[in-house]
Amino acid sequence: MDKKISVVMLTKNSSVYLEQVLNALKLFDEVIILDNGSSDNTVEIAQTYKNVRVHEHEFIGFGPMKQLAVSFARNDWILSIDSDEVLEEELIDEITSLPLNENNVYAIKRDNYYAGRLIRCCGWENDYVRRLFNREKVQFDSKQVHESLILNGIEVQKLRYPMKHYSFNNAEELISKMQHYSTLYAQENQKKKKSSTFKAFSRALFSFIKNYIFQKGFLYGYEGLLISVSNANGVFYKYIKLLEKNRK
Structure with a gap:
């Protein structure tokens, strides 16, 4: 990829899908995990990956937690994902070949699953989330829940390929x-x-x-x-x- 991208992720008892998530991210320069009190083996799994750095902090709300995770990254380009979201090869190829424009935020479509079944109803079927951005231009707001990026006029570009989101089991x-x-x-x-x-x-x-x-x-x-x-x-x-x- 032309520009290095840091992946940031919040975790808490995220061991179920974490290996799948991290295996898909091996091409990225670094993965920042900010854990808030896992009692399972989430941290132990994360520490087995060479490109992963683990930080820990008490929960202070989703917006502040995600912005804190961004602050630990070495790179200005940030890909924010959840610990139950798996990037497929086509999406990774698309991201790594992008001519990244700091005046754009890139949105990714999520294919949402319940207990292994792909759900295309109840608002889950057209779920675009803004996840790839330059931190010099865009930050997370301070909302405790349903946090979002503060765009300040930045344009949103939708990517072609989706990622898998294992919402609930x-x-x-x-x-x-x-x-x-x-x-x-x-x-x-x-x-x-x-x-x-x-x-x-x-x-x-x-x-x-x-x-x-x-x-x-x-x-x-x-x-x-x-x-x-x-x-x-x-x-x-x-x-x-x-x-x-x-x-x-």
Whole structure:
């Protein structure tokens, strides 16, 4: 590749897919892993790869954590991925052959899987994420959850090839993430946004109808129903938790 790229990644108990993820990244100059309290063998696996450097830090929110990981990189070009995202050979070839333009952010399409099944419903089917950027031009915002890159007028270019995203293996993982994200949302927006039981119920109902009907979750059997219900629960509980925090 013409320009060296540093890969950055957050981990916590990420051992299930980590070897697949890191095996796909051997061509990159360095991989920065920022771990926040893994109790499995995530760190041990990461340390067996020559191009991987592991740092550890307590969890301070997704936006701040990702920006901290970027700060550890040697290179200005950053590829930010999750510990359950596997880059395929075609995508790596595309990335490494790009004439990287610092005025562009490059977006990658994710093929999202639930328990090994490719899901193309509930908003999972056209999932482009902005992941490749020059850190001199672009940074992560400070949001606790649903963080994003601050573009400041930078153009977004979509890449052709997707990556595999092994989102969830079971309902327990879906529920756990919903609980974590809804709590972070409530903490971040306490006294900043208003909430009510009506808002929680109405927005959750709209979320379910959108996912299950308009985004065709009904075509995917129990997986489509489960994802639609889980998304609606996440919406409901983030507003209920916010309501409770605002009352304190």
